Amino acid sequence: MALTDMEIRAAKPSARIVKLSDGGGLQLWLMPDGAKRWRLAYRFAGGQKLLAIGVYPAIGLREAREAREGAKRILAEGNDPSLAKKLAKAAKATASANTFDAVSTELLDKKRREGKAERTLDKLGWLFSLARPAIGVRPIAEISAREILAVLRSVESRGTHETAKRLRATISEVFRYAVATDRADSDPTVALKGALAAPIVKHRAAIIEPKAFGGLLRAIATYEGSPETCAALELLALTFVRPGELRAAEWVEFDFDNGVWSIPGEKMKMKRPHRVPLAARAVGLLQELQTITGHGKFLFPSVRSAARCMSENTINAALRRLGFEKDEMTGHGFRSAASSMLNESGLWNPDAIERQLAHVDNDSVRRAYARADYWDERIRMMSWWADRCEELRRSGIVAPLRA
Numbered sequence: 001m002a003l004t005d006m007e008i009r010a011a012k013p014s015a016r017i018v019k020l021s022d023g024g025g026l027q028l029w030l031m032p033d034g035a036k037r038w039r040l041a042y043r044f045a046g047g048q049k050l051l052a053i054g055v056y057p058a059i060g061l062r063e064a065r066e067a068r069e070g071a072k073r074i075l076a077e078g079n080d081p082s083l084a085k086k087l088a089k090a091a092k093a094t095a096s097a098n099t100f101d102a103v104s105t106e107l108l109d110k111k112r113r114e115g116k117a118e119r120t121l122d123k124l125g126w127l128f129s130l131a132r133p134a135i136g137v138r139p140i141a142e143i144s145a146r147e148i149l150a151v152l153r154s155v156e157s158r159g160t161h162e163t164a165k166r167l168r169a170t171i172s173e174v175f176r177y178a179v180a181t182d183r184a185d186s187d188p189t190v191a192l193k194g195a196l197a198a199p200i201v202k203h204r205a206a207i208i209e210p211k212a213f214g215g216l217l218r219a220i221a222t223y224e225g226s227p228e229t230c231a232a233l234e235l236l237a238l239t240f241v242r243p244g245e246l247r248a249a250e251w252v253e254f255d256f257d258n259g260v261w262s263i264p265g266e267k268m269k270m271k272r273p274h275r276v277p278l279a280a281r282a283v284g285l286l287q288e289l290q291t292i293t294g295h296g297k298f299l300f301p302s303v304r305s306a307a308r309c310m311s312e313n314t315i316n317a318a319l320r321r322l323g324f325e326k327d328e329m330t331g332h333g334f335r336s337a338a339s340s341m342l343n344e345s346g347l348w349n350p351d352a353i354e355r356q357l358a359h360v361d362n363d364s365v366r367r368a369y370a371r372a373d374y375w376d377e378r379i380r381m382m383s384w385w386a387d388r389c390e391e392l393r394r395s396g397i398v399a400p401l402r403a
Helices: 005-010 061-076 081-097 100-113 118-135 145-156 161-180 188-192 210-221 227-239 243-247 280-293 314-321 333-345 350-356 364-369 375-395
Strands: 018-023 026-030 036-044 047-056 260-263 274-277
Touching (some): 036 081, 047 081, 118 145, 145 161, 210 333, 227 243, 227 280, 274 375
């Protein structure tokens, strides 16, 4: 006879296990300690077996009967319900261990072992931290595109569209790593392509008109702040590297005899080593600077600690001090100025200019076949550019172009 809830609640334990049957092999065992445990007796592969379903009342009569029917379906498929339960339990444990937190941390450790720049690792860690409150503890194989979109929308709602775009790419990288390591079947961020508002591209302010650029160079020559900052401003003009690459420059990277600055790949935006030909004026400026900071590691050490490089705000603060507002000129603007005037001169191969700017061609085919780095032309170009800067600094008037 089938059991009822009233009968189960009224059942009392005794000194021995009492088994109450509900039919179809489902039993409620009354334990001497007062516990009431569901068990399912069944036969598999010619032997008698027992499946533990749970404890009453956490597992009620209806849930126990559903478990019995589920076990019957597994038996009908030729499988053992006990083994199926163990496998499901193991899969759940594995999924719980492979959370977004765990996989993203593992990916970050992998990048650290590969020698990625500390700044890159810090940025990744920060992006991970934006996602972790919502999906960090979730098994990565169970996270849906809808959950990820909610995370991205939260970031986007603060007006940080570029951050939301980067976060989507970063989360995608975690999922691709999970797929590669057999902990997820797919990357749900693929379905979110086009779901976010496109960030508005803000072009960095730059003085690109030659006469005005000459005025900037004259202003730099009169800078009354620290000589290191003054040298940094002029070197940015002469080399037009990214401000971060100049700030982090170390003395061991320079070869004065051959006039070359070799920047390691980990310091470059595109993670590729880059060489900068040094014109005579740049070498002279560096040698002067070496008498000031040559005893340490960095060309431009922090004022607080020689173990760190100059603050990222120093260059722009110096430009403000010289009277150039943030919508007029920035440290990055020296790159735009050089690119504009070198291209307008018509004297140099555009590819040589792009190589000197350390830009990566978006055309993968063109990039694959562009083996030459135009080094000889870049040496001549950088020497010409240094002369051009001196002409503009002296007069502020556009002088006739000459190679």
